Amino acid sequence: MTNTKLIVSHAPFWHNGDSLFQQNLNFFIALLPAALFGIFHFGAPALGVLALAASSAMLWEVIMSALSKKKMAIADMESAVIGLLFGMMVPATMPWWVVITGTFIAVVLGKFVFGGTGGNPFHPTLVGLAILTMSWPAFLDFDTAYVSYQFDFTALAPLVALKSQGTSALASFSNYDLLMGNEVGGIGSTFGLGIIIGGIYLILKGYARWEIVASFIAGILITATLFFVLHPDTYAPPLFHLLSGYTLIGAFFLAVENSSSPVNRIPMLIYGFLGGFMIILVRNIGVYPDGTILAILLINLVNPLIDIIRPKALGKGVSNA
Amino acid sequence: MIKRSFFALSKPRLTYDLLDTSLQSAQELAVPGSLTLLLPEEIDSAKKALIGPGDAVKKGQKLKLYDDSTPYVLSPVAGTIKEFDSYSDDFGSTGTYIVVKPDPSAQGDDQWAQADLEQTLEFAADYLGQIPGALPVSTLTNPNYDIRTIVVTGADADILCDTCQFVCTAYAGLMVAGAKILKAMTRADRMCITVPENLSAQVDLDGFNVLRTSDTYPSNLPAMVMKDHLGKTLSPGAIPEDEGVCFIRPEALVSLAQIYETGHPVFDKIITLIDKGGKKYRVKATIGTPISKIFSCFNVQINERDRIIIGGPMRGFATYTAHHPVVPDMDTIMVQDSDVVPELLDNACVNCGECVRICPANIPVNLLVRYLEANLYEEAADRFDLESCIECGLCGYVCRARIPLYQYIRLGKHELLTLRENA
Ligand code: SF4
Numbered sequence A: 001m002t003n004t005k006l007i008v009s010h011a012p013f014w015h016n017g018d019s020l021f022q023q024n025l026n027f028f029i030a031l032l033p034a035a036l037f038g039i040f041h042f043g044a045p046a047l048g049v050l051a052l053a054a055s056s057a058m059l060w061e062v063i064m065s066a067l068s069k070k071k072m073a074i075a076d077m078e079s080a081v082i083g084l085l086f087g088m089m090v091p092a093t094m095p096w097w098v099v100i101t102g103t104f105i106a107v108v109l110g111k112f113v114f115g116g117t118g119g120n121p122f123h124p125t126l127v128g129l130a131i132l133t134m135s136w137p138a139f140l141d142f143d144t145a146y147v148s149y150q151f152d153f154t155a156l157a158p159l160v161a162l163k164s165q166g167t168s169a170l171a172s173f174s175n176y177d178l179l180m181g182n183e184v185g186g187i188g189s190t191f192g193l194g195i196i197i198g199g200i201y202l203i204l205k206g207y208a209r210w211e212i213v214a215s216f217i218a219g220i221l222i223t224a225t226l227f228f229v230l231h232p233d234t235y236a237p238p239l240f241h242l243l244s245g246y247t248l249i250g251a252f253f254l255a256v257e258n259s260s261s262p263v264n265r266i267p268m269l270i271y272g273f274l275g276g277f278m279i280i281l282v283r284n285i286g287v288y289p290d291g292t293i294l295a296i297l298l299i300n301l302v303n304p305l306i307d308i309i310r311p312k313a314l315g316k317g318v319s320n321a
Numbered sequence B: 001m002i003k004r005s006f007f008a009l010s011k012p013r014l015t016y017d018l019l020d021t022s023l024q025s026a027q028e029l030a031v032p033g034s035l036t037l038l039l040p041e042e043i044d045s046a047k048k049a050l051i052g053p054g055d056a057v058k059k060g061q062k063l064k065l066y067d068d069s070t071p072y073v074l075s076p077v078a079g080t081i082k083e084f085d086s087y088s089d090d091f092g093s094t095g096t097y098i099v100v101k102p103d104p105s106a107q108g109d110d111q112w113a114q115a116d117l118e119q120t121l122e123f124a125a126d127y128l129g130q131i132p133g134a135l136p137v138s139t140l141t142n143p144n145y146d147i148r149t150i151v152v153t154g155a156d157a158d159i160l161c162d163t164c165q166f167v168c169t170a171y172a173g174l175m176v177a178g179a180k181i182l183k184a185m186t187r188a189d190r191m192c193i194t195v196p197e198n199l200s201a202q203v204d205l206d207g208f209n210v211l212r213t214s215d216t217y218p219s220n221l222p223a224m225v226m227k228d229h230l231g232k233t234l235s236p237g238a239i240p241e242d243e244g245v246c247f248i249r250p251e252a253l254v255s256l257a258q259i260y261e262t263g264h265p266v267f268d269k270i271i272t273l274i275d276k277g278g279k280k281y282r283v284k285a286t287i288g289t290p291i292s293k294i295f296s297c298f299n300v301q302i303n304e305r306d307r308i309i310i311g312g313p314m315r316g317f318a319t320y321t322a323h324h325p326v327v328p329d330m331d332t333i334m335v336q337d338s339d340v341v342p343e344l345l346d347n348a349c350v351n352c353g354e355c356v357r358i359c360p361a362n363i364p365v366n367l368l369v370r371y372l373e374a375n376l377y378e379e380a381a382d383r384f385d386l387e388s389c390i391e392c393g394l395c396g397y398v399c400r401a402r403i404p405l406y407q408y409i410r411l412g413k414h415e416l417l418t419l420r421e422n423a
């Protein structure tokens, strides 16, 4: 026993087994229902885009880690999730070079320039999408993206239709259709039910904070209801807003990204609510049809400002010295 | 090891172990061929030492390095000093190992036979600083503290451990007697004892104010006991002693009673060994015994890359050698197989918030760790509540990025103290 090499490390000597890999794996699993539906719905091109988005994001991660001489963290699957989310939010017909440019922006500008995992103030996927929207909006136009497709439902992006035609367009979209994915949109962002199921799974597993999701949805519903009650002819009903566009994927998967969202309870509630509120403002008053990307980037921005609201630490303010 | 449950919406709950009643008594271990005594003072080659290798020592003899030193150890046996060695702990504090070779033929005339056993703190400070259970005499005699309440830790502070519970139940009579002696020595007018609320063993705790603590970690840690049972929330950086409260192991009281009853010093430390499978063994070993002797006594194999932990899984420390000696405050030794040693990484914090949600002291660990990593200790204390930490280790237990958070925090506190002392 004299020379047995022992491991010396520091307390605690137990760990609950959680890891970044577990977190990202669970995100991946939770995204699968909606992603699979997208493949089923939009066919082989959708599979191509998802695969390319996830793999190219991972490739950028490898290249960037090598260049910046950082530890390879590819096995944590973070980039895979960033890429998959990107793929799920774009049309199935997006050209390959746009996809890899998008994931490049997401991984490099969204994550690496901020020091990598944990440092990003914004959701990397959204950084990628936002820049694409600004530079090449045509590739994110869901109405033109699917012209060669034959659908047995209204092949118009609901929110765009709402913006251009006003509430008269609403008749073509039933809530049931929106929930079941009978709409055009991003590959994995149309199947509302799948997103909700995946999202709830993620919450139950403890990888998404329910406070953010719930307050985000509350923000949407409450704000939209206010508009709707005041001017039912001009504004769409709350459920339409909740079920269309990127709203659900935003609420369940994007707003909850760790690094860009608060950890304390009250800030989480404010953050989520503000996100939902902003989306409706953009849609009802602003110029963009959707607004989810913008709204979440905005709450990402204010996150550090609100996350300072936190409970008093033990013994703080006690004066029995 | 308790893993995250499949659904992890609610906070994980770590519970304390109740006394393992299948172990009725502690197995006595024979005095080994050589004892290592740990003296918290460094060898200073410029000074002339009072003792040296080759010197004969008597049982109970007080050993100290220099005339003006305060730290001392009592030799548990009669024998010869074989050698000195230096050691350093986790935080770089240094000291000296004194290796004593027992001589069975030497007569057991200890110095104590002549000494008057006085029931005073001065006597305790002089002779009882190293009794099994580690009576905190330096705290009790420190003029800066006015200790009025003594809390006996009948409920072990760390999970998995049950040594204190065992001592309380198996030696209740001696413990009560020891408490009376201690009360007579000190100015304490209140004697409390923590007992796990669901411990069914009936013990007569005469004269004690019984505090029933919950089974959820970390309710037995001093700061929590202060807050939940004594109604005193420690202000950041304060210790229970500042509030006149001193925490003492039940074994210290038992040793005290034995000493005053017999007139002889005692050196048998009760220890619980927890093997890789979680099985417990109870042993009584002479202070200074290398812990490897305890392993061989119970046929516990130690392999390459295993981990030997002194203390419990949340707050203990790992030793690099199986020759580490038994010391007065060692309650638990735990062996962990190399397979289950959790991997700690040098990831950056991903802001998942797990640590923030579990921290019983409401510390923003996610922000704190960024400052600790950057060695900004003053900021960490001023803005991110470093000093409110009660050192439970839960943040490290849940950290998703596997950052050694607890180590950062302990080190941070240590550095902060050093900074302030030098300021
Ligand atoms: S060790 Fe960690 S969890 Fe425990 S009190 Fe300190 S900061 Fe909080």
Ligand code: SF4
Pocket (backbone or CB within 6 Å): B348, B349, B350, B351, B352, B353, B354, B355, B356, B365, B366, B369, B395, B398, B399, B400, B401, B402, B403, B405
């Ligand atoms: S648990 Fe670890 S990764 Fe998560 S917020 Fe705390 S320090 Fe950061």
